[in-house]
Amino acid sequence: MTLRRLPLVALAALVVAVVVADRSHPEAVSPPTYGASPIGQSTPALVDSTGVLSTSWFCPGGPTTDGRTTFLTLFNSNDDAREVALSAVTEGGRTGRRTLVLPPRNRSVLSLGSLAVGEDTAATVTVYGAGVAVEQTVAGRSGVDTTPCADATSSTWYLADGSTTSDAALRLVLYNPFPNDAVVDVSLTTVERTVEPPDLQGAVVPGHSVRLFDLAQAAQREQVVSTAVSSRGAELVASRIESADNPSRRGFWSKLAAARPAQTWWFPDGAKGADASEQFVLYNPGDADASVELSFLPAGGTGAPPAGAPAPGAAPTTATTPGSAPASTDQTANSSLVEPVSEVVPAGTFLVVDVNSEKAVANGRHSTVINVVGDQTPVVAERVLTRQVSGRAATTVLLGSQLAVTDWYVIDEVASHGGGNLVIMNSAGLATTAAVKAIGPAGAVDVPGLSSIAIPAGGAADVPIPPSAGGFPLLVQVAQPVVVEWQAPVTLGDNTSHVTSLAFPVVGN
């Protein structure tokens, strides 16, 4: 072999060696996340962000005929006006549109009946910009209820609670705000089985329409029924209109469903005792059993975060007097640690946890954190709380919060006029203080006496809203993430409803 062949032979040998060494080894490429929703929760929230062109609120609505009314409350938290466009549609296909300008730091209340009248009038509120929150209030024949409108649509919706006993009515509202049709499958889970009513399989909710489904026809005389809605095609919004009148459950509820199950749910208010009946309905729509821990935080605080729950921070314990506005955060906290109640929710079923039967839970008021052990079996949790109000049982149903943030808005007019109260839950191990401000033309102004509310670690503060709040929308600002629920009695005719709802958490985008 001549010398000049050597480089070539060496080159060829090198190529052969690399060919043998470099075998196929494709690497797994992570899928792009471009377009994924940055907020992985379904609690309606007020987005405080610049650069937002338009956001929409989807209100499943309620009846606007036969003496029943449905209002929308729109709140602009910004320092400048916001243009909004409302488009309403009824179950019968009537439509109405309106545009209006929300003044800065102001609230507008609009009757959906002025746009379109029907058995159910749903609406989409398109806001050109951010910083606006919308809630709906439905005044039915048997009561009044308020719920935030949905800030996003979803292809799945879940209702953990519902009752179809003979003295109850349960209707599912499905609102499709998109142009194309949605094909929905509804499954109902009772204590015995899961049923898929034929007329609720492949049911079409046409684009830009709202439909009502009487769930009592599909699952009759059930004390508790959980509902799962799955959509093909367009996404939609689901809520329920429910009423009951029996010793264990009495009232009227119009609540948004949960768009997705979650690992953690926060419930600021709760009570155990002779004059209260509290139940948690835990619905597991997944395919695996869910191990759930319910941590009951005494209103006075535990000084430590509940076991297993996400703890925004750790700090010395503090204590406060339930139902009063604490003046200081330096008080010594109740040092007793919370022992969570562990339960297993079988796959595809629901579980009702009766707080009164839980001996580990002390009497009195408390907050509750429901946490799923592991991260593969999220659940949907709703609280059914019955209290004696004016000598009569009043039941409230609340879907827990999936968020704990520092700023919350209470935009409901009734709540801020006085007579209502705020329940501020601090599940962290660090006591903190909250300030309640009224949002008016002058901006955010402290409500007298509510500028420094002590929130115990692992506890809650029940803050009455004084008349001095002036009926303005309220801003609750806390140094660390909390959850805020507001409650207010609303009298409609002879009925007084005890309305409870989560405030609007403020999130950045």
Place this chain on the structure above:
Amino acid sequence: MVVHEPGSWFGETLSSLGAQDYPNLRTLFLLTGDQPEVRVGIEQRVPDAIVVSLGDDPGFGPAANEALKLVEGAGFFCFLHDDVALDRSAVSELVAETYRSNAGIVGPKLVDWDRPDVLQHVGLSADRLGVVLDACEPGEIDQEQHDAVRDVFSVPTACLLVRIDLFRALGGFAPDIDYYGDDLDLCWRAHLSGARVLVVPDARVRHRERLPERRPDLDPIALTERHGLRTSLSAPTVVHLVGLAVLHLFYFLTGAVVGLVTGQARRVRAMIGAGFWQLVRLPALVGRRRRFQATRAVSDAEVASLQGVRGSARLREYRRERAARRAGRTGRLSELGGDLRSQVGGEDARTNVVIWIVVIAVLVIGVRQLVLGSVPQDGELLAWPAGPSVLLREYLGGWWSQGLGGTRSIPSGMAWSALLGLVTFGADGLPRTLLVVTPLLIGAIGIWRLVRPIGSSQAAAAGLAVYVTAPLAANAVGTGSLSGLLAYGALPWVIHLLARIHAAPPFVGAAGMGPRARRLRRADVLVLAGITAAVGAFVPPFALVMLGAALALALGSVVVGDRAGSGRMVVEALVAAVIAGFLNLPWVFGLLPPAPAWTIFGTVPRDPQRLGLGSLAAFDFGPNKIAALSVVMALPLLVALVVARSHRFAWAGRAVVLGTAGLAVAWLADRGTLASSPLLIPLFLTPYAIALALGATCFVAAFQNDVRGTTLSWRQLAGVAAFAGLIIGVVPVLPALADGRFGLQGDRRAALLALLPAPPPGASSRVLWIGPPEQVPLPGWPLADKLVYALADDQSATLRERWREEPTSAESLIAQDLDLAASESTDRLGRLLGPMSVRFLLVPAPVAASTAAPASAPSIVDALDRQLDLRRVELGDDSLVAFENTAWIPVRAVATGATAAASRQAGPEALSRADLGATEPALPSPQPTTGAGSVPDNSSVLLSEAVDPGWQLTVGGRTESRRTAFGWATAWDVAAGGNASLRYRTSPSRYVLVALQVLLWIALLVLVRTWRHGPPLSRWRARRRVATSTTAAVLDLGASGPAGSQSAPVGVGGGASPDAAPTDWGGDA
């Protein structure tokens, strides 16, 4: 003597002329072309010669005819080629026999230059079809068996003595025959006039007869066939002509079949080509026949009796060749070289025919479904964009309607597409089929031309087999890689041209022939530039591949120690690349910086596939998965590297470097180091495939020449292994042939697009693709998170969309709008995209490997699902998610009310509030730059194309004022409606640039033609000048003495430069 760039032998030729014993001999040298050094040499060696420079090269016959004007008073002309050496008494013998036999034309016995004992020609016979047959057999030894004066039908012009009166009466040589066949034509006319044609064996002339080497641009077989056919059709009377035509037809048919069977494919091609050539020149035949009949003195029958061949000369020629093969004389013939018959193919012809039949069968079987059916849309094989007139107007007009339109340079590929459309008469499917099928065949022919000179037919067949059966072509088709296919077809030709420019053995060609070699090399550079420009119009990186191949070959040459010419090759390849750039003006401007580098590749970088070098080396990148066996095709190359010698080793070495370079680039692209697209992998692997073909050729040639016959050693064993590799390597092609489309299944998403709702009548719209680049069927612009977005006109992506340049500011708005939707900053994306006429948004999803594990849609689908003005369109297939924009505006629309008002605003904030519903389609037209229709009063005409001063709207004869709509589009506010006309006024500079481009191409073609064959009109002009020249005689033998004994410029020729030095011809002068 007609002299044309003679070689080293010419001294001996001159010496033989000077030594002639004929006392009244005067020599007249007719020089073709500018040959000052030849003139000086002649003057030194033949002092009394007359040297006349003719300027151009009109061909031998027309040049020789010049003697009629230049010479007076002589009795005979003895015409000579410049590659003959006459015996001392040759001229005397010829003249004596002419007197003795009263002959008109006489010729000597021609023997081989190097082997005077071997006969070359002793007179020629011919059949009625004009096919010439030698009196002697190929390689026949001169044993004085032909040494008798006898009548023949024709004598070669190498040395031909003719009576001047006869020559004048006949009008000289046929002016329309430059080379090959002029002797037959002259002698046929001489016979018609009643003159005798004799061969005088006592006159002996040595003859090189290697014109094919000196003039490789001439096809001897084709010219012989053409001129023979023309002469045979010119001679007979009308009555006989009819029968002769039928006879010709019969011979065409039978000759084609027999020729193919007997391995004379080249002859068959020439025969059929001559028929077509004559067919288009029928009018000229009439005048020609008139000249023939003017000389007629005897009947056709009498002439036929003199032709010397009863029956077919072709058949007798074939029998002779077979007999010669049996007698073992072919080897000697081959040694002699220059024999016309060896050009036919000789013993290798059968191999050639067999391998080509197999290759064509493989290709036909492999693509049968694509030819018989249609080419599905996949990869780069997109739908055909439009009819040729639309494409041509678009190219000329300068408005590039791709994307959101703009005056950016339109790709030259659009012009080529238009031309292809014209050639195929506007068919939609045929151009695509041709784009797929033709490169396969052209690539095979190209590799054959590349490897054929390196070794025997068997060696070339091995190279051809490797190139055709390597899964490169199959997987390029299977993946729809148009880039790969075009490179597959073109790169062998490019390498061949580089080899010729390099002039490395055996591609010496015309090397060493002085000015002619330089001209041929320049022609090769221009052809290289033309190929690079044409392929680069579709595949911009092709120029880089060409340059890379040149560098690799040069490096290989340095390594193997044969670097002469390699530097020149690289420089001239660079020149070719620059010329190719100019040929693609003005498009190439769009590819230059500051345009991003990915515009060269036509697409943004994608995630690397990481197939691995092993897969790449086996061409395992497509649907033909058994390709792993192909890796053994490298064995012959490796073995050739160690066993080959001479130029076979040199080319094996170059192949190793070339293949390694190609493989390395493909590997870098595969790993993501080189920003590229998987569709370009076949492009980068083509040099590797060519290297394998070269390796197989070198191996077989080396085995035949360097190994066979040696003692048994590892070389033979390695050879056996390499042969096994060759055989095993071709196996993968067999399953690839099964489906008749090389696995090209088509993108099923293309079929889904047909399910999208049709637009309203007269409305046109756009489609916005969003997804990973490997899923989007056309090149896109970078978006975010390794996604791209791409706009396509109407619903299906066409070939127009495969060219992608940097997005305009208007097109960048789309990305901004998508960002707003993705970040949940808007739920009115439809309104934002509406003015861009985006009617559908398509998101391709990864195709699920199985139904059990369905693929999940990308997250962007979630963002689009959240948009209130987008409607999902169910296509029944998870591989494509489609949204219809309910707020879209037709590309050309009339708007009123809120929409018209909204068009005066700009920015997403305004658009998200805008009501874009009040629009109607308007001004429809299939042409992208024109439109007509009626427009109502108080309306706005919206044109969803980027604002440009070239757009003009006239309504009722009034030119409306243009304004900007939505911040980027074009609009006109029309107060008084009426018939409206929309058009784009092309800038004059565009016409200038296109005209310049066309002129450059014409110049390239003319220069190539000129440098290869002489100026296109030069021969015609030269013949015409010769025919009409009134030049005074320079040699009057009827006067008292020679007209002059020194050279004299005549006609267009000039005198020798005082500085010119004589060429060193050697010889015995």
